[in-house]
Amino acid sequence: MSPPTDLAALYQQIGRAGRDAGRRDPGSPAPVNSGLALATSRGMRMVRFMTGQELPPSLLRRTGHIVLAQRGGTLDPVRLAETLMADDAATGELTEADLEDRYVQDRYRGGVMRAFSALADLAAVEDLGDHPPYCAIKPGDLGPAPRAADQPNKGPSDPVRIERAVVDIALSWDTPGKVDVQALDRELAARCPDYRSVAEGPAATWELLADLHDRGLLDVSAAPSRRLVTGLTVLTDTLPDGYLPLLRRRGSRAAAELAELGRFFDATTVCAQRAFGDYFGVGDIPEGCCATAACRCSACWNAGDHPVDERRPAVADAFYSPRGGSRTDTALRERRIDIQIHRLLQLQPSGAHPRRLWHALRGDESSYNPRQHKMIPLPRVLRESRHFGGRADLPYASVGEGLTRLAGSGVAAEGPDGLWRAIRPARQAPGSSAREEAGA
Numbered sequence: 292m293s294p295p296t297d298l299a300a301l302y303q304q305i306g307r308a309g310r311d312a313g314r315r316d317p318g319s320p321a322p323v324n325s326g327l328a329l330a331t332s333r334g335m336r337m338v339r340f341m342t343g344q345e346l347p348p349s350l351l352r353r354t355g356h357i358v359l360a361q362r363g364g365t366l367d368p369v370r371l372a373e374t375l376m377a378d379d380a381a382t383g384e385l386t387e388a389d390l391e392d393r394y395v396q397d398r399y400r401g402g403v404m405r406a407f408s409a410l411a412d413l414a415a416v417e418d419l420g421d422h423p424p425y426c427a428i429k430p431g432d433l434g435p436a437p438r439a440a441d442q443p444n445k446g447p448s449d450p451v452r453i454e455r456a457v458v459d460i461a462l463s464w465d466t467p468g469k470v471d472v473q474a475l476d477r478e479l480a481a482r483c484p485d486y487r488s489v490a491e492g493p494a495a496t497w498e499l500l501a502d503l504h505d506r507g508l509l510d511v512s513a514a515p516s517r518r519l520v521t522g523l524t525v526l527t528d529t530l531p532d533g534y535l536p537l538l539r540r541r542g543s544r545a546a547a548e549l550a551e552l553g554r555f556f557d558a559t560t561v562c563a564q565r566a567f568g569d570y571f572g573v574g575d576i577p578e579g580c581c582a583t584a585a586c587r588c589s590a591c592w593n594a595g596d597h598p599v600d601e602r603r604p605a606v607a608d609a610f611y612s613p614r615g616g617s618r619t620d621t622a623l624r625e626r627r628i629d630i631q632i633h634r635l636l637q638l639q640p641s642g643a644h645p646r647r648l649w650h651a652l653r654g655d656e657s658s659y660n661p662r663q664h665k666m667i668p669l670p671r672v673l674r675e676s677r678h679f680g681g682r683a684d685l686p687y688a689s690v691g692e693g694l695t696r697l698a699g700s701g702v703a704a705e706g707p708d709g710l711w712r713a714i715r716p717a718r719q720a721p722g723s724s725a726r727e728e729a730g731a
């Protein structure tokens with residue numbers, strides 16, 4: 292469910308399920324340990340954004356320049372992404388709605404991080420590590436360490452002396468509830484001789500604070516910050532020649548890996564272990580692959596040429612909803628779909644478009660709104676419903692069929708606005724008709 296960006300990552304994720312089974316006592320009967328990999332459109336979209344398939348070179352170049360302009364020593368991807376987006380909104384490249392769009396924001400933030408990582412690889416910047424922009428500092432449980440008389444002074448960069456200074460300066464900060472880590476770092480460098488011999492910047496200062504916290508000398512919390520920023524040293528004014536080619540190479544490699552991943556999930560009749568073998572260039576996959584119920588892949592289960600007494604694990608079966616099947620199976624399945632659609636409608640008293648119901652049943656976090664030209668997150672009440680993602684393989688047409696059946700049995704109706712609503716069944720109370728109930 293946490294989408295991998297290539298088959299190698301997927302292989303590792305699936306491998307974890309097998310290792311858990313391997314740890315069992317070899318004497319006890321081993322229950323089958325199932326690893327399930329489900330590809331969803333949302334997951335694939337997320338990795339496409341993460342790997343930055345769609346940033347134009349001009350934007351990548353601007354992003355590189357803005358990273359190199361961070362002479363203050365801190366890279367804040369969220370803030371830089373906002374700056375780039377505001378520039379693009381000013382030129383009409385982005386609309387007002389785009390500025391609020393989570394996916395557009397992710398795309399720009401991802402771009403900043405990729406630009407930074409490429410520039411670090413090209414030695415144009417130095418990555419000094421992450422730290423929260425603000426922290427809260429209180430005295431620790433143990434208080435400042437007393438300076439023991441017998442403790443030898445190790446000279447100008449005596450770490451004990453530096454630590455004492457850090458504790459003193461941190462605890463005398465004007466706003467202990469919200470300490471600017473970068474400002475504290477500068478203050479320490481200015482007031483504490485040889486401070487730079489123990490901490491080369493804000494990220495190292497944050498590490499030092501965390502260390503003092505662990506030892507009970509300070510009580511430090513990153514709570515005032517909701518994200519991390521990255522410490523950096525900018526080493527050059529101009530974008531290195533290799534910058535765009537490196538990003539383009541990484542982009543096309545990521546695209547190729549994603550295409551490979553998509554093919555893996557699409558090829559439902561190809562043995563998954565054979566597909567991994569091909570990916571890693573392994574000619575013969577070991578004997579025993581897919582040979583027993585404990586290690587058989589879904590394609591080999593589907594092929595059906597396994598011993599008749601072996602059963603696919605129930606959890607895998609549960610994800611494998613029947614398509615077609617006998618008439619009773621179909622009727623049962625339709626009734627379950629109807630119940631799910633009806634429950635979702637009950638959660639949306641002001642009405643729901645069939646497409647929204649479909650996305651909820653498929654487990655998509657958002658649906659495309661044609662009027663606003665963007666992805667709109669599904670209402671929380673739907674996303675938190677037990678039926679969210681309950682029908683990952685449901686074709687869109689089935690939602691319409693379900694709604695028609697619900698309308699036929701009088702428990703749902705389509706309004707003049709094209710939205711569907713659940714109708715409460717009429718109670719046999721005097722003066723209460725189904726119509727009034729629906730309007731209530």
Ligand SMILES: [Zn+2]
Nearest residue numbers: 562581588591
């Ligand atoms: Zn197989």
